[in-house]
């Protein structure tokens with residue numbers, strides 16, 4: 001693995017500053033807040049996954065394979081699901097990153113998180129944040145996905161075998177978000 005998972009780098013946090021400013025220090029917008037990253041201390045080739053986990057301490061996004069194969073590291077970039085293990089920091093200027101930490105909370109869970117509990121989806125849980133982010137991106141573009149559309153969009157790997165329950169939970173959350181299923185839409 002080319003990048004240390006234990007790297008630490010200087011960081012300041014400025015929620016009031018706008019995203020997209022490419023002046024030094026580099027700015028990275030994550031979950032609606034702009035973080036200023038020290039260009040001298042952080043390699044612009046560092047994958048977003050390690051910026052999130054090691055620099056910003058947002059550890060909900062997981063490392064699985066490092067080669068865009070498993071989906072454990074899935075986040076949203078400008079609303080699109082991307083595998084953060086292969087997205088360099090330098091590609092993110094002016095873009096909005098969203099991680100699992102902003103999907104919902106214990107007090108106000110996302111419809112997908114409620115459905116995940118309802119359908120008892122997680123087993124070991126390691127892959128689940130990536131699955132939830134992939135599912136959230138799917139429902140944002142397809143409010144009523146077919147089985148085929150779910151299977152095409154959710155290519156994340158789960159070695160605990162939760163895929164059938166993931167599919168059912170996505171359909172349940174989609175119903176909830178459309179106001180046609182159990183639970184209130186978020």
Ligand code: FES
Nearest residue numbers: 064065066071085
């Ligand atoms: S860790 Fe990124 S796809 Fe597996």
Ligand code: FES
Nearest residue numbers: 124125127158160
């Ligand atoms: S729940 Fe264990 S790897 Fe997916």
